[in-house]
Amino acid sequence: MADDAHGEAVTSLPIGGNLSELRERTRDFLTPAKLGERQEANFILAISEAANNVLDHARTPGVLVLRRYADRVVAEISDEAGTLTDPRAGMTAPEVGSRRGYGLWLMRQMCDEVEITSGPAGSTVRLVMRCD
Amino acid sequence: MGIRLDRxxxxxxxxVLIPIGDLDRDAVEPLSAAVxxxxxGRPARLVIxxxxxxxxxxxxxxxxxxxxxxxxGRGIWLALADVGEHLRGLFRLSALDRVVPIIEEPPHGR
Incomplete structure (x- = not known):
């Protein structure tokens, strides 16, 4: 982890099998950020959902890059498979009782910004939460 | 650490099933098995x-x-109890609370 003079920091975490450890390490990284309790919980849920997508669909290594700024935190979840190609995925709520379609919908509900990008190198979901 | 279960x-x-820990992808199998x-055992009611x-x-x-x-499907009533504020918000957003009953348990029932 690198911390510069402005309090900005970045860390990179592999998305492996155990998401509770990933959430724990994410929580540790977010502690210095000025997020409210609910914001932090929402951001961690969104990150966990993005990691779920990598584990469910990509079947290739994924990585979570976390960036902490004075006024916001950013999470970039990337995988090499590039299965996520629709930039507008998750815009509509799943039907009541649906067994799928919650991941991206929840990410969009939880975060201030959600951006999906894909290309030859894979897919990235970028989540932004602004500090209060 | 995986989810633990009390009954x-x-x-x-x-x-009453009492999961202890995060209900994520790793908890699905053990909790489903317990349910x-x-x-x-065909109880009339099952509370999580x-x-x-x-x-x-x-x-x-x-x-x-x-x-x-x-x-x-088996004629057994299943409900969730003692759902915290954050999870309540999540269950409202996902409309889970329109399918699965969420109840308040009386304090003496514990």
């Missing part, structure tokens, strides 16, 4: 007490919907 029978005779075991579940994601939501459908 009780409450004063009204309902079976299956409880339903096989969420007191010690600080985190739930879409895997947990789908697991709870499946558990409710399984119970209902």
């Amino acid at each position: 009780q029978t409450d004063r009204e005779g309902a079976r 299956g075991e409880e339903l096989a 007490r969420m007191t010690h579940v600080p985190f739930c994601d879409s895997s947990g939501i789908v697991m709870l919907l499946d558990a409710h459908a399984d119970a209902t």
Whole structure:
């Protein structure tokens, strides 16, 4: 982890099998950020959902890059498979009782910004939460 | 660390499952298995007490919907109890609370 003079920091975490450890390490990284309790919980849920997508669909290594700024935190979840190609995925709520379609919908509900990008190198979901 | 499970029978005779830990993809299998075991015992009511579940994601939501459908199919009433504020918000957003009953347990029932 690198911390510069402005309090900005970045860390990179592999998305492996155990998401509770990933959430724990994410929580540790977010502690210095000025997020409210609910914001932090929402951001961690969104990150966990993005990691779920990598584990469910990509079947290739994924990585979570976390960036902490004075006024916001950013999470970039990337995988090499590039299965996520629709930039507008998750815009509509799943039907009541649906067994799928919650991941991206929840990410969009939880975060201030959600951006999906894909290309030859894979897919990235970028989540932004602004500090209060 | 994986999810742990306690089990009780409450004063009204309902079976109570008490998961302890995060309800994420790794918890789905053990919790589903426990629900299956409880339903096989054919209780009239099965309560999943969420007191010690600080985190739930879409895997947990789908697991709870499946558990409710399984119970209902066998004529067994299944509800969630003691759902914290954050999870309540999540269950409202995902409309889980329009399918699965969420109840308040009387404090003496514990």
